[in-house]
Amino acid sequence: MIPYYDELNDEEKDAVTKVIRTLLRQTFILERKYDKKSGRLTYNKEFRTVDLHQEFLREYFKISGITLRENLHLGVFYIEGETVIGEKISRLSTIYLLILKLLYDEHMAEASSNTSVYTSLGEIHEKINDFHLMNTLPSITEMRRSIALLKRYQIIEPLDVLEELNEETRMMIYPCVNVVLLGDDIRRLIESFSKEGIDSEFSEDESAVFGTIEDMPE
Template sequence: MIAYYEELDDEERDRLRNVIQVLYRQTFLLERKFDKRTGRMAVSGEYRTGSRHFEFLKEYFAVAGITLQENMHMGLIYIQGETLWGEKLPRLATIYLLVLKLLYDEQMAAVSSSSHVVVTMGMVNGKAGEFHVLSSLPSPTEMRKTIALLKKYQIIEPMDVLEELDENTRFIIYPSIHAVLLGDDIRELLGTFSEEEYGGEEAIIQSTLEDMPE
């Protein structure tokens, strides 16, 4: 394994090192991301590197008891293991994350031919309202801050300018939404996420892949 790494040139080593760090940080690599310059989905360089060195990475993570897998249908390379810890998220980010997963699953169930889906801010807040988990509409500042956080972890990608955020602002939900939630019933979980019980607190979302179709 070490010999394989040492045979790479410096540039490729840097790419591989970056991929390892990304996998440890967010547990997944996306095959395609939205490119605002072209308005299209583009293949990720990180994913190409991960795919190119997949067998090496698989052995590397196995040393730490972590399993590396690839889901070609979803366009994800991801890690699983009991040693991985979840990230603590603010309450609004947790609510949005659960709602986004629900919207993603609903659209994919409608025989979607793509691994990503597009929703609007109005759809997200509307779905949250259906479960009565928000006592009032968050302020534009709160929504922008939350969207920026979820974008940071490559869960979503805004298609429109966040400074002009309104109910028509569009977002791409990446298949990585699977990588940050357990396989619980999202509707049931949202149903227990009442304003009275969780007001002002933070929640932990487990960074572990649920079972997905190959």
């Protein structure tokens, strides 16, 4: 498949190299992403690049034991495989991820034709409280760090600046959350978290995400 790459022009080569790095860095490439300037979802050129060269990319990743997958309904390309290095994330990030999946499913059940869902930090914390996952709120620094990590992996897009983070801070939940967790997984994990009293400590320590969650590369 290397001859295929050699036959591309310089612009195409740069685009292919860029999407390979993007996938290895953040796992997912969305078809549409939120553009703060226009205030709406716009087409992602990297998605088009993967779509155009996906046969080459599949073979390229296959060498490393990585599979390139696509979900046309959700509008996302993503990679998975045993050789993808799993990243440890904080317990707060894990809880946020679980709640975001629940909120996504609830909003989509309202017969919405849009694969993107809007929420707020206040709604997330309200849902966390409903499941008794935390006794007290973590620090603003921990919240910002967790939100930044979930943004990196295309799970959410903060619509307001994180420096002014508060309960009214708006976020878009991207459909990637549907690839990371299934509905049955999420409810079982939340029940497990509630029983373990994971809310007792929210320090800087990190813990591995449960095995049912797709591994995320560093």
